[in-house]
Amino acid sequence: MSGIEAEGLIKRFGSLTAVDRLNFRVDTGEIFGLLGPNGSGKTTTVRLLSCLIAPSGGSARVAGFDIVKEPLRVREAVGVLTENPGIYDRLTALENMEFFAEAYGISNKAERDTRIRELLEFFDLWDRRGNKTGTFSKGMRQKLAIAKAVVHRPEVLFLDEPSSGLDPKSAKDIRDLMEDMSRQEKHTIVLCTHNLEEAERLCSRVMIIRRGVPLATGSVEDLRRKLHGAPELEVRLEETNEKLLKAATKLRGVNAVNVRGGNSLAFDLDDPEAGTPDVVEGLVKAGARVKSVNILRPTLEDAYLELTKEDQA
Amino acid sequence: MRIDKVLLVFRKDWLEVRRNWQIMAPILLVPLIFCVILPSMMLLIPGTSSSSNGVGSLIAVLPEGVRSEIVGFNTNQTIAYLMLTFIFMPFFLLIPAMASSVISSDSFAGEKERKTIEGLLATPLTDGELMVGKMLVAFVPSMIVTLVSFVVYTAFVDFLGFSLFGRFVLPTINWILVIFLLAPAVSVAGIAVTVIVSVRVKGFREAQQLSVLIIVPIMGLVVGQAFGVLLLVPAVILILFAIFVVIDIIILKIGLNMFKREEILSRIS
Numbered sequence: 001m002s003g004i005e006a007e008g009l010i011k012r013f014g015s016l017t018a019v020d021r022l023n024f025r026v027d028t029g030e031i032f033g034l035l036g037p038n039g040s041g042k043t044t045t046v047r048l049l050s051c052l053i054a055p056s057g058g059s060a061r062v063a064g065f066d067i068v069k070e071p072l073r074v075r076e077a078v079g080v081l082t083e084n085p086g087i088y089d090r091l092t093a094l095e096n097m098e099f100f101a102e103a104y105g106i107s108n109k110a111e112r113d114t115r116i117r118e119l120l121e122f123f124d125l126w127d128r129r130g131n132k133t134g135t136f137s138k139g140m141r142q143k144l145a146i147a148k149a150v151v152h153r154p155e156v157l158f159l160d161e162p163s164s165g166l167d168p169k170s171a172k173d174i175r176d177l178m179e180d181m182s183r184q185e186k187h188t189i190v191l192c193t194h195n196l197e198e199a200e201r202l203c204s205r206v207m208i209i210r211r212g213v214p215l216a217t218g219s220v221e222d223l224r225r226k227l228h229g230a231p232e233l234e235v236r237l238e239e240t241n242e243k244l245l246k247a248a249t250k251l252r253g254v255n256a257v258n259v260r261g262g263n264s265l266a267f268d269l270d271d272p273e274a275g276t277p278d279v280v281e282g283l284v285k286a287g288a289r290v291k292s293v294n295i296l297r298p299t300l301e302d303a304y305l306e307l308t309k310e311d312q313a
Numbered sequence: 314m315r316i317d318k319v320l321l322v323f324r325k326d327w328l329e330v331r332r333n334w335q336i337m338a339p340i341l342l343v344p345l346i347f348c349v350i351l352p353s354m355m356l357l358i359p360g361t362s363s364s365s366n367g368v369g370s371l372i373a374v375l376p377e378g379v380r381s382e383i384v385g386f387n388t389n390q391t392i393a394y395l396m397l398t399f400i401f402m403p404f405f406l407l408i409p410a411m412a413s414s415v416i417s418s419d420s421f422a423g424e425k426e427r428k429t430i431e432g433l434l435a436t437p438l439t440d441g442e443l444m445v446g447k448m449l450v451a452f453v454p455s456m457i458v459t460l461v462s463f464v465v466y467t468a469f470v471d472f473l474g475f476s477l478f479g480r481f482v483l484p485t486i487n488w489i490l491v492i493f494l495l496a497p498a499v500s501v502a503g504i505a506v507t508v509i510v511s512v513r514v515k516g517f518r519e520a521q522q523l524s525v526l527i528i529v530p531i532m533g534l535v536v537g538q539a540f541g542v543l544l545l546v547p548a549v550i551l552i553l554f555a556i557f558v559v560i561d562i563i564i565l566k567i568g569l570n571m572f573k574r575e576e577i578l579s580r581i582s
Contacts, residue, residue: 086432
């Protein structure tokens with residue numbers, strides 16, 4: 001069963017089309033990355049899927065519920081971390097959590113208390129539960145905002161820049177929490193982020209959108225290959241010469257060799273990992289002195305920058 | 314509509330409101346002036362009532378029933394009586410109007426300004442539950458403040474005025490009708506206007522400035538009462554109540570139609 005299924009989703013604000021025929025599917029328990037520059041339509045997509053706004057066209061089902069016909073059921077089944085933490089400064093951390101827990105339908109007080117304590121302890125906020133959140137640091141507010149978004153154990157979780165403003169330890173805690181929720185509890189997570197390293201680490205698949213239009217959808221590996229080809233083997237030598245270069249091109253499994261600055265040779269191999277020993281052995285036999293060997297993989301950032309370069313111009 | 318969810322919104326907003334002195338100060342200060350300072354000035358400072366001008370024109374238009382209440386009073390007693398039982402009466406409509414518009418401005422537009430509205434709208438609370446919960450948090454405190462002010466004012470006037478009038482002069486039927494009929498109707502109007510304004514504006518101040526327009530017709534009543542043009546006697550109060558109820562229904566209906574998640578969100582981004 002799919003956590004999210006969107007078909008031809010459209011959202012227009014007057015003459016502006018913020019989301020244009022978006023088709024995608026997120027499997028139950030999957031962490032799906034929604035990437036794109038500012039104003040690309042990520043927030044509008046999340047608002048559509050969490051039933052904050054109605055679509056102008058197309059359809060979508062979230063946690064099995066239709067976003068147009070069953071908005072209340074959708075909102076019960078999803079948790080949303082919005083761009084702003086959305087917590088009440090004049091209420092304490094505990095009062096904030098109690099309000100959202102009840103609003104999301106945890107009516108049993110004992111169950112509510114246990115869940116709130118569990119989350120506040122996980123985020124190191126239990127000792128500050130009686131303090132008004134107006135006195136909290138940005139990181140503490142962000143942690144509380146995530147805690148309130150997951151308080152009802154939502155089937156589908158939308159997280160907009162979850163690690164924004166967090167210290168490295170807290171950011172790691174959030175990533176661990178997302179992985180646990182996805183793998184063990186089978187929650188579906190949609191992660192909107194500009195932190196491509198985080199997306200690369202967490203997401204099984206990503207969608208890159210620009211001006212409301214999906215540019216590419218697939219696994220991080222697929223996108224890297226699609227846009228930048230296979231990984232390369234980079235060998236740094238003490239020195240290079242014509243004789244070495246000729247020998248390198250004739251080595252087994254080598255499709256092409258490019259000379260890079262700093263006496264480096266970049267080898268295009270069908271399988272860089274399997275081919276590395278043969279290449280290194282061949283180069284040494286040809287008289288080369290090898291200083292270092294690296295397999296260069298294009299990053300998600302390379303793919304993202306390639307796809308969104310029009311917006312950066 | 315789930316009552317427990319309405320009360321949840323009410324409790325949350327009330328916690329926020331009562332911890333905000335920018336809201337609580339005017340709500341408490343204005344009634345204090347009306348129910349303690351004004352009658353004290355009238356009854357404790359010598360010569361205040363005798364120096365009041367223009368009351369003669371009011372006496373001339375008083376209905377027969379009211380004139381019978383002041384039979385045997387000297388000028389000082391008459392002026393003090395009319396000020397305390399007639400002229401100050403519309404001021405007590407300013408209390409619910411002001412309190413309800415200030416609280417509902419904070420409750421509706423304040424959530425937008427503090428950027429908490431999106432998280433609230435993402436919850437499975439319905440538009441109706443949110444709207445009614447937020448209206449209640451403006452209505453209940455404004456009516457409590459109005460009732461407490463009325464009780465304090467009555468006690469103050471009767472305690473300080475007993476030696477002057479030789480009897481308790483409050484409450485009268487006019488006051489009871491104003492406090493229990495007209496004040497709630499005015500309070501609902503203040504809230505309904507604020508709901509409409511709050512959906513359209515981005516911040517609390519803007520909402521508050523526009524919603525206090527509800528005070529304009531009430532100031533008209535103050536002036537009308539002082540000059541005897543529109544006296545708040547039972548028949549007039551009942552007519553005004555009926556007018557306010559109609560206005561309330563119309564404005565509330567417009568407000569309910571406008572209170573939509575999408576409309577609200579479109580004004581914050």
